[in-house]
Amino acid sequence: MPELPEVERATALLRDAIVGATLIQAEVLHPSLKRRLPRGALQSLSSTRVERVERRGKHQLVHLGDGRVLHVHFRMNGDWIFDTDDDPLPRFARAVFHFSNGRRVVLEDSRALSTIDVHPSGSDLSLDLGPEPYDSALTPSTFLAGLRRRRTPIKVALLDQRIIAGLGNIYASEALWRAKLSPKLIASSLTLPQARRLLVAIRAVIRRATGGRYTQSENARLDVYDREDALCRRCRTPIARFVQAGRSTYYCPYCQGSEKSKTLSRRPRARRSSGRSSQEH
DNA sequence: GGTCGCCTGGTA
DNA sequence: TACCAGGCGACC
Numbered sequence: 001m002p003e004l005p006e007v008e009r010a011t012a013l014l015r016d017a018i019v020g021a022t023l024i025q026a027e028v029l030h031p032s033l034k035r036r037l038p039r040g041a042l043q044s045l046s047s048t049r050v051e052r053v054e055r056r057g058k059h060q061l062v063h064l065g066d067g068r069v070l071h072v073h074f075r076m077n078g079d080w081i082f083d084t085d086d087d088p089l090p091r092f093a094r095a096v097f098h099f100s101n102g103r104r105v106v107l108e109d110s111r112a113l114s115t116i117d118v119h120p121s122g123s124d125l126s127l128d129l130g131p132e133p134y135d136s137a138l139t140p141s142t143f144l145a146g147l148r149r150r151r152t153p154i155k156v157a158l159l160d161q162r163i164i165a166g167l168g169n170i171y172a173s174e175a176l177w178r179a180k181l182s183p184k185l186i187a188s189s190l191t192l193p194q195a196r197r198l199l200v201a202i203r204a205v206i207r208r209a210t211g212g213r214y215t216q217s218e219n220a221r222l223d224v225y226d227r228e229d230a231l232c233r234r235c236r237t238p239i240a241r242f243v244q245a246g247r248s249t250y251y252c253p254y255c256q257g258s259e260k261s262k263t264l265s266r267r268p269r270a271r272r273s274s275g276r277s278s279q280e281h
Numbered sequence: 282g283g284t285c286g287c288c289t290g291g292t293a
Numbered sequence: 294t295a296c297c298a299g300g301c302g303a304c305c
Contacts, residue, residue, distance in 0.1 A: 002299045032288075058300080075300045077289090092289090112288050113300070152282070159300085168299055225299090246284060248298085 002058060002074050004133065004166030005209040010080050011055040014062070014105065017082050018050045022100035023064070030094040030112045041118050045070070050099075057129045057165030067121025072107070078114035081106040129165040133206050138164070140196035147187040147195060154190065154198075155183035156245045167202065170225045171209070173250045175202040177224045182257040183249045224250040 026045045028034050049065035062070035072078075081090050083104050089096070095107040095116060107114055119125055130146065131138040146163045147154070157163055158172040167175070176183050178201035181194060190198070223233055227250060228241040237254035 006299085030288090073300080075287090076298070110288090110290055111298085115301095156282090161301090170299055245282085247300090 002076055002078070003168040003171050003209070004058060005206055007058045007060065007074060007166070008055055010074070011053060011060050013082065014060065014080055015053040017103050017105060018062070018097075018099055018101075019053055020050065020101075021103065022047060022049045024098040024100055026095070026097050028095045028116070030109075032112055033095055033114075033116060037116060037118065045118065056127055057132070057161050058168070059127055059129075061125065069119040069123075069125060071115075071117045071119055071125070073115045074109070075111075075113035075115065077111045078107060078109040081108045128162055130160075130162045132165055133167070133202055138199070140192060140199055143199050144190060144192055144195040147190050150187035152187055153183060153244055154181065154185045154187045155249050157187035158202075159245070159247070164202065166206070169247050170222065171202070171205050173225050174205045174223055177251060177256060178205060180255055180257065183244065183251050185257075224252065226250065 023045055024047075026042050028037055028042065045064070045068075048068070051063045051065055054061040054063065058073060060072040060074075062072070064070065078094075081093075083106065084102055085098065085104055087104070090106055090108045092108045092110040092112075093106045094109045094112055094114060097105040099105070107116070131142075143164070147157060150157045150160070150163070152160075155172050155176060158167050158175065159169060161167075173183065175198060179194070179198040181190075181198060185194075224239050227239045229238050231237065232239055232252040232255060235252065235255045237252050239250055240253050241248055241250050243249065
């Protein structure tokens with residue numbers, strides 16, 4: 001459940017469940033996590049109190065009373081299950097945390113790609129992340145400045161967490177569709193109006209998904225992702241799929257522009273009308 | 282820059 | 294049985 005809105009939700013639930021509680025015992029069940037977390041490190045977590053829980057991009061940081069930080073990343077499939085010791089373990093339980101308040105927090109992850117690390121007290125957690133989508137310091141011009149340095153297609157640049165933290169493969173396609181920009185556009189060739197449009201679209205896509213998982217819930221309906229050959233909701237052109245940097249990209253070949261003139265880092269042609277003008281933060 | 286590996290499950 | 298998958302770091 002990996003994009004920002006889902007991680008935000010998971011972090012909030014985690015915060016509610018464990019802040020102020022003491023970690024009684026931590027165990028990891030999957031070999032890849034055991035490789036990552038030596039037994040001593042795990043045992044040393046016992047009896048530590050949870051001071052606060054923080055999200056940065058798609059990372060979750062659990063700050064412990066002794067200054068150490070439990071650092072969790074869900075990658076593709078991770079999620080928290082909140083239950084108690086009386087419950088049977090979920091099928092794909094990969095790590096289990098028992099707390100003094102009776103809560104049990106289980107990392108469930110069918111693909112077992114999630115990571116957990118323990119950072120020593122005082123270590124600097126430079127996660128190398130760009131601004132959050134709603135960061136007020138992120139403006140069309142700072143966004144554009146970030147893009148200017150990148151010669152990759154814009155879709156690939158959007159997945160780079162150093163430009164904006166939290167966007168993933170689904171919302172990158174969704175935001176580009178909403179902004180009517182070709183995923184093949186070279187990032188450094190965007191104009192300021194295009195960057196503005198894209199930023200508005202990113203925020204709209206994130207906000208629409210907030211609180212809901214995008215595989216469900218009406219407000220999180222997807223417009224292009226996983227809709228190959230289905231008709232574009234704007235212009236009824238079949239949605240196309242292709243691969244960029246090893247990941248599927250979905251887009252409307254018609255209303256997301258003719259790639260040719262724009263991808264060869266030439267000046268884009270006159271803009272289409274941007275259609276939408278909802279408030280942004 | 283692009284590709285691969287990490288892991289395993291769901292689906293065609 | 295083969296392919297695909299919401300991420301990301303290591304590698305060329």
